[in-house]
Amino acid sequence: MTLNCIAKELKKHSKILIFSHNRPDGDTLGSAFALKLALESMGKIADVVCPQGVPEKYKVLKFIGKVLSPGDAVGLYDCHISVDCASEMMLGDSYGLYVRNQNTINVDHHVSNERYAKMNYVEDRASCCEIIYNLISELGVCISVDIAESILLGIITDTGNFMHSNVTENTFSVASKLVAYGADSHKIAYAMFKSQKLERAKLYAHVINNMRLFEDGKIAIISVFKSDFEKFYATQDMTEGFIDFPLSVDGVEVAVSIMESRENCYKVSLRSKGKINVSEIASSFGGGGHVLASGCVICGFYEDVKEKIIRAISINF
Ligand SMILES: [Mn+2]
Structure with a gap:
């Protein structure tokens, strides 16, 4: 399975539902909203669904938008895609909804991924957002500041602001391109790791x-x-x-x-x-x-x- 195949599949559909995992973190939310913004710029309808709402600290980042609860997102979508979800269990209360569609896609960076979808793309990266960056490039979408910051959010949170041992050359390479697209890494790092009540x-x-x-x-x-x-x-x-x-x-x-x-x-x-x-x-x-x-x-x-x-x-x- 290549990212090009995933991009081709997404291009076929006009209403796409994106699944973030249980107790959402910066990587699953960053992946979901970057993809949502990219698909919307192609004229498609794209929504994000998650068993829980967005935690308070992500709300200061304006590119993190509205998240639907599984009960609000029933029907009307041509395709279901999960991001940063290694197993069916990580979909939590969204799982029943996820499998109700025949066209399921799973894009993830955990090597332990259980390949539970019809189309599975798993690559060992520090964050799922690094894969989402390549997927959006395959879609041929121009990367806006909001898309760039949404992707950078996942990279920054899953690497502990580039401090964990999972950081690779690819992590820095993608991050540097995102900064070139206008992403403010200080703003995101401050909101995630410094600011507190x-x-x-x-x-x-x-x-x-x-x-x-x-x-x-x-x-x-x-x-x-x-x-x-x-x-x-x-x-x-x-x-x-x-x-x-x-x-x-x-x-x-x-x-x-x-x-x-x-x-x-x-x-x-x-x-x-x-x-x-x-x-x-x-x-x-x-x-x-x-x-x-x-x-x-x-x-x-x-x-x-x-x-x-x-x-x-x-x-x-
Ligand atoms: Mn992750």
């Missing part, structure tokens, strides 16, 4: 101050309780990115975030610097993810949950 800043300071180290400093744990959210008027989605701090500490191999999601139930996130495969640890508790980033849910008393996690990690040292 006071409530989040206060919660962060509190959580980091209570970070604890175990196993000779190889495990760092941060914990967020429901009472913390109440105390600082903060919400659960504000904890995104908290775990980067404990992982950044020298000597730490695995960082853990234990967040109380409801009474005696904890959402556990695990990050590894590389020596430990945290996906195995998460799966031993019924969760999953990648070698370097995984998660699971563990119910029980906080102290027991913490002990279980420390034990499961330390047997790997």
Whole structure:
């Protein structure tokens, strides 16, 4: 399957529905809106659907537009295309709608992609947006500033502002072209990685101050309780990115975030610097993810949950 085939298929249809994944991030939203704008410039109708709405921090970026919920997007489209979705599961509540169309396309950058569509295009890249850039070029669309910024959003978020090990020559090459098309990389990076609400800043300071180290400093744990959210008027989605701090500490191999999601139930996130495969640890508790980033849910008393996690990690040292 080539991108040229995908472009030819898209050209055949006039009403296209673009699917972003569950709990949307910058890459799936950037891919979806760049494609929507490109298809609209060709005179087509294109909409974006997602099981959840757009998280608050993306709303300051004006090229991120309206997202339909699956119930609002039933019927009337000739073609369904998912972006940045490695599996049917990542489509969440949109899955039932996705498979209702015969013409399904899947464009993604995860090597683990399950090729669940009629046409699948998977390429190992740092972000799905790098592929979307090539797809839009295949469509022959002129890249506007909004399209360029939408693509750059996905590159910047999936690479941690060009800091992750997934960055390649292609990442910089595409990013440099987008800047040439007028994309403001500072604006996007600031909105994604610097700007924050006071409530989040206060919660962060509190959580980091209570970070604890175990196993000779190889495990760092941060914990967020429901009472913390109440105390600082903060919400659960504000904890995104908290775990980067404990992982950044020298000597730490695995960082853990234990967040109380409801009474005696904890959402556990695990990050590894590389020596430990945290996906195995998460799966031993019924969760999953990648070698370097995984998660699971563990119910029980906080102290027991913490002990279980420390034990499961330390047997790997
Ligand atoms: Mn992605």
